[in-house]
Amino acid sequence: MPRVKVFQLERTLRTMGGLTVTDITDDVNDAVRESGISEGIACIYSPHTTCCVRVNEFESGFLEDFTGLLRKLVPSDSYYAHDDWGRRTENLCVEDMEVGNGHSHCMAMLLGTAGESVPVREGELQLGTWQRVLFIELDRERDRRWLVQVVGT
Amino acid sequence: MPRVKVFQLERTLRTMGGLTVTDITDDVNDAVRESGISEGIACIYSPHTTCCVRVNEFESGFLEDFTGLLRKLVPSDSYYAHDDWGRRTENLCVEDMEVGNGHSHCMAMLLGTAGESVPVREGELQLGTWQRVLFIELDRERDRRWLVQVVGT
Amino acid sequence: MPRVKVFQLERTLRTMGGLTVTDITDDVNDAVRESGISEGIACIYSPHTTCCVRVNEFESGFLEDFTGLLRKLVPSDSYYAHDDWGRRTENLCVEDMEVGNGHSHCMAMLLGTAGESVPVREGELQLGTWQRVLFIELDRERDRRWLVQVVGT
Numbered sequence: 094m095p096r097v098k099v100f101q102l103e104r105t106l107r108t109m110g111g112l113t114v115t116d117i118t119d120d121v122n123d124a125v126r127e128s129g130i131s132e133g134i135a136c137i138y139s140p141h142t143t144c145c146v147r148v149n150e151f152e153s154g155f156l157e158d159f160t161g162l163l164r165k166l167v168p169s170d171s172y173y174a175h176d177d178w179g180r181r182t183e184n185l186c187v188e189d190m191e192v193g194n195g196h197s198h199c200m201a202m203l204l205g206t207a208g209e210s211v212p213v214r215e216g217e218l219q220l221g222t223w224q225r226v227l228f229i230e231l232d233r234e235r236d237r238r239w240l241v242q243v244v245g246t
Numbered sequence: 247m248p249r250v251k252v253f254q255l256e257r258t259l260r261t262m263g264g265l266t267v268t269d270i271t272d273d274v275n276d277a278v279r280e281s282g283i284s285e286g287i288a289c290i291y292s293p294h295t296t297c298c299v300r301v302n303e304f305e306s307g308f309l310e311d312f313t314g315l316l317r318k319l320v321p322s323d324s325y326y327a328h329d330d331w332g333r334r335t336e337n338l339c340v341e342d343m344e345v346g347n348g349h350s351h352c353m354a355m356l357l358g359t360a361g362e363s364v365p366v367r368e369g370e371l372q373l374g375t376w377q378r379v380l381f382i383e384l385d386r387e388r389d390r391r392w393l394v395q396v397v398g399t
Numbered sequence: 400m401p402r403v404k405v406f407q408l409e410r411t412l413r414t415m416g417g418l419t420v421t422d423i424t425d426d427v428n429d430a431v432r433e434s435g436i437s438e439g440i441a442c443i444y445s446p447h448t449t450c451c452v453r454v455n456e457f458e459s460g461f462l463e464d465f466t467g468l469l470r471k472l473v474p475s476d477s478y479y480a481h482d483d484w485g486r487r488t489e490n491l492c493v494e495d496m497e498v499g500n501g502h503s504h505c506m507a508m509l510l511g512t513a514g515e516s517v518p519v520r521e522g523e524l525q526l527g528t529w530q531r532v533l534f535i536e537l538d539r540e541r542d543r544r545w546l547v548q549v550v551g552t
Contacts, residue, residue: 097250097403099285099398101367132405134442134516134550136287136363140374142303148513150448152489154480155504162473162505167315174307183305184376198308199315205358205511207301207377210287210442212548214407219546221446223490224513240372242365244287244397244550245405250403252438252551254520289440289516293527295456320468327460337458337529351461352468358511360454360530363440393525395518397440397550 095246100128103240108144110234112160116151117239118226122218124241131216133245138208143197143232146208146239151225163231167203169196197232204229213245248399253281256393261297263387265313269304270392271378275371277394284369286398291361296350296385299361299392304378316384320356322349350385357382366398401552406434409546414450416540418466422457423545424532428524430547437522439551444514449503449538452514452545457531469537473509475502503538510535519551 102124106115121137137146149155173195174180201207209226212219220226228239255277259268274290290299302308326348327333354360362379365372373379381392408430412421427443443452455461479501480486507513515532518525526532534545 095403095405097248097399099248101285101365132407132548134287134440134548136365138363138365138372140372140377142301142374142376147508147511148448149508150490150504152481152487154483154487154489155501157480158501159505159508162509166319166472166509174310175305177307181305181307183307184303186376195308195311198303199312202300202302202312202357203315204508205300206362208363209512210363210444210514210516212407212442212444212546214548219444219446219548221448223448223492224446240365242287242367242372246403250401250552252401254438254518287440289518291516291518291525293525293530295454295527295529319472327463328458330460334458334460336460337456339529348461348464351456352465355453355455355465355510356468356472358453359515361516363516393518395438395440395520395525 098130100130100243103238105238108230108235108237113230114156115228116225117228121226121241125213125218125243128243130213130243130245133213133243134210135213135218136208136210136242137226138240141237143194143201144237145201145204145229147227147229148209148224149227150223163200167196167199192233194232200231251283253283253396256391258391261383261388261390266383267309268381269378270381274379274394278366278371278396281396283366283396283398286366286396287363288366288371289361289363289395290379291393294390296347296354297390298354298357298382300380300382301362301377302380303376304380316353320349320352345386347385353384404436406436406549409544411544414536414541414543419536420462421534422531423534427532427547431519431524431549434549436519436549436551439519439549440516441519441524442514442516442548443532444546447543449500449507450543451507451510451535453533453535454515454530455533456529457533469506473502473505498539500538506537
């Protein structure tokens with residue numbers, strides 16, 4: 094009779110800003126192995142509002158294409174009420190007052206959820222041939238962290 | 247030896263239409279507490295095709311920015327085959343014939359999944375400082391509901 | 400005292416290319432039934448970088464609207480560094496050199512995650528009235544597969 098297991102791990106990183114993408118697949122795979130969980134679901138999660146975790150190919154040409162597309166769809170030089178300090182009254186954050194990040198929030202919402210859920214089988218993430226787990230920075234250079242939560246047997 | 251628990255809760259709300267965003271974080275946190283689950287994953291889910299649950303900041307300037315962006319990318323005044331009642335034959339819904347919602351479906355698909363999965367640790371959703379759980383209405387004023395499902399120990 | 404169960408199933412399909420959408424709801428429902436899991440979470444997942452699984456309505460007018468929008472936002476006739484074989488050095492794939500798919504990767508990232516997580520209650524996926532589970536091909540006609548992983552009791 095299988096027993097349920099829940100495993101969790103948190104990692105920190107320093108991003109470079111400017112829509113940088115970090116391949117965290119090896120760390121996530123290590124976490125799944127360390128969990129001792131053979132069958133289940135892994136949830137890889139960004140606790141930041143201007144980052145996300147996404148699964149896709151880690152190929153520099155594609156990442157250049159995608160960041161170009163994102164900048165075109167969500168221009169950083171438009172007006173953002175989120176960055177209008179003469180008007181804003183909620184969630185004031187001194188650090189953000191120097192460099193606006195309204196466009197980063199919009200990019201994050203457009204990209205979708207904060208994390209990705211991936212099936213685990215025989216102790217391995219069920220990533221396809223070209224799939225990698227990517228941590229995407231949509232804001233400036235910052236200290237960040239991501240979590241992985243594995244639930245299964 | 248930990249025992250598996252699954253907890254579920256459903257809540258209803260009346261939205262206001264016009265891309266309104268409701269902060270449901272407190273209700274989701276209450277559900278997690280009520281579940282008695284200490285370590286696991288919470289899946290917060292919209293069972294509607296023109297709404298979604300998303301995690302981001304709840305700040306009125308940002309929400310104004312994002313809804314403006316969404317309206318620009320997915321204009322409601324374009325032609326939508328979904329709303330062409332002279333042509334459409336599938337899934338006929340009398341209620342939708344008065345006000346088309348083809349653009350709302352397109353917005354929902356562009357935004358991503360119907361729900362969000364968030365890690366739970368020590369009985370708490372692992373939301374970051376500015377992260378809130380948001381219920382996003384992409385259609386007109388309607389009666390809606392959302393579900394939360396927590397699985398863990 | 401409930402016991403944890405994890406159930407997994409994999410299915411293959413041949414897509415038609417050109418942004419085709421396949422309704423896989425019945426197969427996913429069958430998997431949930433076969434799992435014997437009454438309460439839990441189902442993760443339906445695409446292991447491909449140019450496909451995704453999404454929940455929305457399966458109505459041909461809407462699918463035509465959405466694919467039109469996607470082609471407008473991510474034109475296939477733009478320059479993609481991912482398809483520039485005079486320059487690219489990473490992840491070389493002979494099959495892709497005949498027909499570029501840089502735009503398909505960009506579409507997949509814009510759409511969001513590779514899969515969807517849906518609550519399961521009383522042995523049923525908690526899909527709303529119009530919600531269907533869709534497998535979305537963003538690339539050419541290809542052999543594909545999807546996975547469903549159900550965790551619960």
